[in-house]
Structure formats: C-alpha cells, structure tokens
Amino acid sequence: MNDDHSKIGRLTAVFFLGVLLLTYPILTLFDHSISLFGIPLLFLYLFTVWAGLIGLIVLATRGALRNRLSDTDKGR
C-alpha cells in the first residue's frame, strides 16, 4: 500500500508537470516561427514534452529500485 501511495504521488507530480508544460504561459515561450533541426519549434516542443511525459509515467509506475528488489524477495 505504501508503494501504491508513492506511485500515486509520483504520477500526480507528472500530471502537474504536464499541465505546466503544455499550457499557458510556458507554451508561449515556444510559440515562435522558427525551426530547430528543420522542424517548427512549437511542433518539436510539444511532441518532445509528450514523449517525455510518457517516459516519466514509465519511471513512476516502475517504482523505486529498492521496492522492486523487495518485491522479488517476496516472490521467493
């Protein structure tokens, strides 16, 4: 249950980070008519943030390394 609580905590943090990065005002910082690596900045930014969020969800759901180790211990 403790593991579950920390998981919810980590995921909620990812949620707020996502809201912050995907909406006003942070979004306006990248809303410029320039390109990076040939890709318009806004598009590149949004897809990168999106991929980053997915990565963070993976990390958050995996749990801390120690938890995983103790889980395997329980398995034995």
Place this chain on the structure above:
Amino acid sequence: MLNTWTILLVSFGYVGLLFAIAYYGDKRADQGRSIVSNPYIYALSLAVYCTAWTFYGSVGRASNTGIGFLPVYLGPTLMATLGWLVLRKIIHISKIHRITTIADFVSSRYGKSVTLGGMVTIIAVLGVVPYISLQLKAISTTFHLITSYPNVLVNIDYSNVSFVEDNAFYIAWALALFAILFGTRHLETTERHEGLVAAIAFESIVKLVAFLAVGIFVTFGLYDGFGDLFGRAATVPAIKELFVLDKTPEVFAGWTMHIFLAMLAIVCLPRQFQVTVVENVDEAHLKKAIWLFPLYMLIINLFVLPVAFIGMMEFPDGRVDADTFVLSLPMVHGQSGLALLVYIGGLSAATGMVIVETVALSTMLCNNLIVPILLKIPSGRFSQLPDFTGFLLSVRRTSIIFVVLLGYLYFHLIGEHYTLVSIGLISFTAVAQFAPAIIGGLFWKGGNRNGALAGLGVGFFIWLYTLVLPSITQAGLIPQSFISDGPFGIGLLKPFELFGLNIGITTSDPIANAVFWSILANIAAYVGVSFYSRSSAMEHTQAALFVDVFRFSRQGGDSPFWRGTASIPDLRALLGRCLGEERADYALFAYAQKRNLNWDKSVKADAGLVEFAEKLLAGAIGSASARVMVSSVVKEEPLGIEEVMGILDETRQVIAYSQELEIATAELRLANERLKELDSLKDEFISTVTHELRTPLTAVRSIAEIIHDSPTLGATRRVEFAGIIIKESERLTRLINQVLDFQKLESGRMEWQMAKVDFTSVVRQAVTGINQLIQNKRIQINLDIPENVPIIDGDQDRLVQVMINLVANAVNFCPPDSGRIDISIKVQPENIQIDVKDNGPGITSEEQQIVFERFRQVAFTGKGRPSGSGLGLSITKHIIEHHGGKIWVNSKPDQGTTFSFTLPAST
C-alpha cells in the same frame, strides 16, 4: 484494379476477418485460455479511442488549425497520469458492484437512482449517435473516393445517393450483426467479451500500420524527410502561419479547454468505459496501459502534420476535402496498394468505434432505460416472465440495431454539413457532462442524487443551446440570425459567444466556449445542490461504498449496511429467470463452496447471499433494476435512516462498553498493585518486628550467659546486669503489646474503657512516663497548657498511649543536646487541638501522606533503620479516630515536624 466490386469484397472480407478473430477469442475464453489477458492487448483495446476522426479527421483539422488537432490526445495523456488514482478506482468499484456501463456507474453511486441512470443514457445516446454517424460518413466517403481511383476530385451529393447504393449502409448492418453476435452472445454477469476485445485490438494494429505507412510514404517517399517537408511548407504563406498559435489569451484559453475536454472524455465516453473498465481482466494491466496507450497516440499522430501540409501543397485549390488527404495522396501518386491499405485502416478505425460504442449504448439502453420502465409496469407481471434472459437479450439486440440505424440516419440527414472533428467534439462535450458526477462521486461523499441531476441537467441544457441548436440552424430549421444576432436579437445570448465569451483555438471554434460554460454550470449546480439538499440513507450508503472502496474491499467487499433476508428458493428462481438456470445454479454453488455453506439445512438466505444475488443481477440488468427485482423477493427490512442510526448506535455502545472495560481494567490493575504493596509491607513488618524482638532478646540472653558463666561476678555487677535484663524484657513486652494492640484495633476487638478525662493529666502522665528517655537525650521539653481545658470523653490509658507515642516519636527525631519539643493544647469551641512539635529533620510531603499507614516507617538518610515497629503512628491514628478526632502532620524538611490532633469536647 480498384473497382467497386474489389473494394466491396475487400471491405466485407475485412469485416469477415474480424468475425473470425472474435470467434477465436471467444472460443479461447470458453476454454479458459484467454488471449486478451495481458496489458498489451488491453492497451491496444483502449486505442479504440482513435477513430476515423483520428485517422482522417486529424489531418483535416491540422490543415485548418495546425497543431490545434493535438489537445484531443494530450488530454488523455494527462488523464493517464491520473489513471492510477482515478481509473483504477473506477475499475475497482465497478468490479465489486458489477457495474457495466457509465449510466449504471452514475446511477449506482447516487443511491441506485433510476432517474439518473435514464438521464445519463439519454444524454449518452443523443451525444454519441452523431459520433457514430461520423464513422459511417467516413466509411461512405472513402468508399466513394477509392472506387473512383485515380480521380480524387469527387463531389458526393448525398441527397442523390440512396442508401441502397451506399456501401456504408451495408457496413452498418454488418457491424450491427457483429455487435449482436459478439456483444450479446449471452447474458454475462460480468459483461466481458473477450472475442470483441481481441477484434478491437487487431483493428488498433491495422489502423496504426496503415497510417504509419501513408505517413512514411509521403514524408520519405514524396519528400526528403521532415526537414525538407517543413522547409518547403514554410514557403507557402497559408501553411507557414499554421506553424504557430496566435499569441492571444483566447487562443491559449481555448487550447487549455480542449485539453481539459479530452481529459474528461477519455473517462466519460461510453466505449472507453467499456474497454477500460468493463473489459478489464486485471487491474494490474492498467499499470502498463497508462503509458502504452499515450505512446500509441503519440505514434499515430507523428505524421498528421506532414500529411496535412503535403496535402495542402498538392491540392492548393481546396477542391479536395482535407479530411480525405490521407487517402487522396496515395491515390494521386498511383499507389493503389497503399490506397487500399489506407482505406482498410480507416475502415478499421471506424468499425472498431461503432462496434464498441453500440454494445455499450445498447447495454445502457436496456439496463438503465427499458428494463426500469418495464419494471414500473404495475402487477409485476414483467418480472415474472418465464424466459427473462431471452427477453433481455432481444432488447439488447434491438437496441444495437436501433443505435446503428439512428447513426446512419443522422449522417444522411445532418452529418454531411460538418467536418469529422467538429461532430466528434460536439459528442465529447455531451459526454463530458458526466464528469462532475463521476469524478466528484469518486472522491466526495457529499455529492448526492439531486446535485448530480441538477449538474447533468444544466450542463446538458447548455450543450443543447450552444452546440446542437446552432447545428439545426445550419441545416436550415432555425433562422440564421439565431447564431449571428442571438435569440430575439439579444447579443449576450449568442450561442457561439455566450455572455460575450469567445475563446477557442481558432476564431470560429464554438467548442471551447461550450465546454467552459457547460462544465462550469454543471459543477456549480452539482456542488451547490448537493450542499443544500438531503440525501437518502441509500445514497449515504452508496457514497461511502464508492469513496471508501479500498477500505471496504479490504474488509471483504460486502456492504456493512445491507439488511434483508429472503428464501433461497425464491432467490434461486429469480436468478434462474434472469441469468438462465444453469448459470444461476453454478453461481450459487460457487458462493456456497467459497463460504463453506450447506443449503440443504436452511432455506433462509442471509444478507450476504441477498447482496451477492443483487450484484449478480446488477451485472446483467443494471444496479437500479437489480435492486427492484431483488426487493420483489426479499423480505426487506427497509433500510431507513433508523437502521443506519441503529448501526451507528451499536457501534457507539460497543465503544462505550470497551471504555468501561478499560476503566475496570485500570481499577483492577491499581488494586493489584496495592495488594502487592501490602504484601511486601507485611514482609517488611515481619522482618522489622522480628529484628526488634531479637535485639532485646539477644541482650537478655548474652547477659544471662555472663551471669551463668561467671560465678565470681561481684554483687554490684550482678544487680547491674539484672537491671539490664529487666529493662530489655520490658521493651520486649512493650513491643509485643503494641503488636497485640494493633491486632485488636485492626480486628475491632479492642476493649475501650470510656470515661470523663482531663486531657491535662493525660499529657503530664505521658511526659512523666518517658521523662527518662527525654533526660537521656538532654532534650528540652516545653508544655503550653491553658487553664480550664474542657473535659473530654475517652479511654485514659489509650490516650496516654497516644501522647507517649507522639512524644517518643518526637524524641527519636530530635537531635541530642539541642533537641526541643513543644507540646501545646489549644481550646476551640467544639474540640481541643493538641500539637506536638519537634525540631528534628522534618519529613517530605510524600512521606507525610504515608506516615500514618501501618508498617510504614520513614527512612532517614544516613541514620539507618529507625527504631520501632512502624505501628506506633498507625495505632495512634486508630485511637484518635475512635474518639471522633482527626490527626495530621505538618512538616518541612529541616524545619521540624508538628503532629496535631483534635479530640471533641465532652457534651
């Protein structure tokens, strides 16, 4: 190559393949070797979210608004991060309460309300039917487009196309058939359909592959990768301005509102509820799905912008509908194989949605609208139908056909005026109205039925006003001025700019406004009415069961509030009618085995079994209907507020009882400690007394031995030794007398010789008695005795004993040579008070409290063991109290001690 018959063959071949996969999936499920029980299939089934809207419509949207197509996918990604908190709770609750639709969820949460369930059903059907029609429109449009290969300039006028010539009409029937076969194969109490899920997961792979194929073809086949593509697109002014969002508050507010809408929709869409909650095999699958599903959306959206921009460059004149770019691009470049793949991909996106949505809607229509209405028919004949199962299934099947045909009709009458995405967003806004009731109901126990009804009602009304009425305008049924000037020319009420607000990703984006006002009003009404209206006992119960689901499920999952009994044969018959005899018997058998029950011996079902039966039924016919059905056979002890209060009262009594127990235990523990203390005191007393007895005895014996062994001893020595023997014997006698006295006092066998006593003489007698002792220590003694001390009633000898005890005590404590004892008598109106004051070391306040207790001796640091048996003061206290007086001590360390007592004057 791509003639009509080929396309028809491929289309129906594809649908046939779906049938085969679903059949295989069901067969494996029946054998107990599920192919859908893993997180990957689960995540793929969630991707039923990506419909023809995603497949064709996103490109159309991107060609209008640039990145504006994306919030629809960012919202679900954000909700996925809350998935472990929100979705898992919904899944957990639904599994425990056997909830099978979103209408049932809302109804069950708010006291199994029939009204609420019906309302959600109606809103869902009205909101989602246009969405279904969007899929059929996509199938129809792309069919007409691909059959005219390689010509992409097709203008379809649906008023000229009769449904007989429209393949979407036949596809619609095929999908209805599929939904009937695999969605209503039998009446499941869990409503899980593994074959259907398998087919949906397969469709998700097909649409992803098809879209990636066309994306890669245009980006890397026609152009030289993303850089080249965006570089060339930037040279077209109309495209370059899509690279950024307008930096205005309205646009960013609109952007946020779209993300918010999609967040709510992913929870509230009936088909998402079906795949996420109902078809979920294992809650743990959610853990992987909450990142796999966003990843799927990310990948399928990678090429939306490239396809849109290339389409705009290839067809600059706007004669080709941007919604069809995905298909038109491979067609104009002669890629017939790719075009066919894209067509199939679009078909898979559309059919997956239609199948799941109709199954979900038909369950809702049946369980939350039709059955409750039929159950309302008086005389209860309906619930006595012999083949209730068959009846329910035919209601479901009819509902499926009804929903699909309604969708088709809508597409033919109204749908052609709209782009794919705008229809979809209107549907999103409708179902988003469920969110306050659902999410509020998950975490806030205060939300009640009236609040939910008010919120839904207000939200639905604003949805109708801001989005549906204008669409009727565009179909020509209401004058155009309704939109441009507002009703009756009132500008503030213009549906697209309600109260003057105009947010949106583009300037003509009615969705953001509608979402803002409808959800705001919805939440306000839900919260406000919940605060100011009362909840029934049933609502309180359900609220607690939902909000605290993890707590209750740890306790075994049964409602602690339910009280009702029924006869087992009645329950069995009821379950048999609704689920089929075999299924009912099996369920009851499993229940009995799990709980080690033997039903041969009893015919009365307990509350647990009644609740189990109700949940079984809830899976098949919805919780509100199940409640009605079960209550027809249950001798209900109506769960009124009294019952709930009764349960609370019992709890309170238990708490009170346990508190009493605690107090009693504490008292016992105290008594026990006291006993132990007394026991150790007794031991101490015995050792003290024996020690005191032994000292004089040893003296007597040793002196007697000297006399015995020394015949030559002088006469004077002999007399001296005999004197010591006499003194020590007296001391022995005194000690023994004290112990005997104490015994008598304690047991009440003391004989008192009461007479008139002059206390002055008592004091003098006592002082004279121990004068030798006083002289030995050279202590100064002062008597302060006034004239005419009143006569008292008492035992002269005992009172002398008291004074001797106190004075001897004082002598003991006084320092030799400088010692001083003051004895005074004070005459008071009703009694006399005697003080005996010494200038010894004094005693601490703790010691003062115990000094009168028997066997207690005040220990003096550095002075060793005090002499005496420890009985003197205790005996004194007994005697004083027997005379009706009081005794106490005043002392401070190093300031001497004063023992005082009173004796009542003689009357």
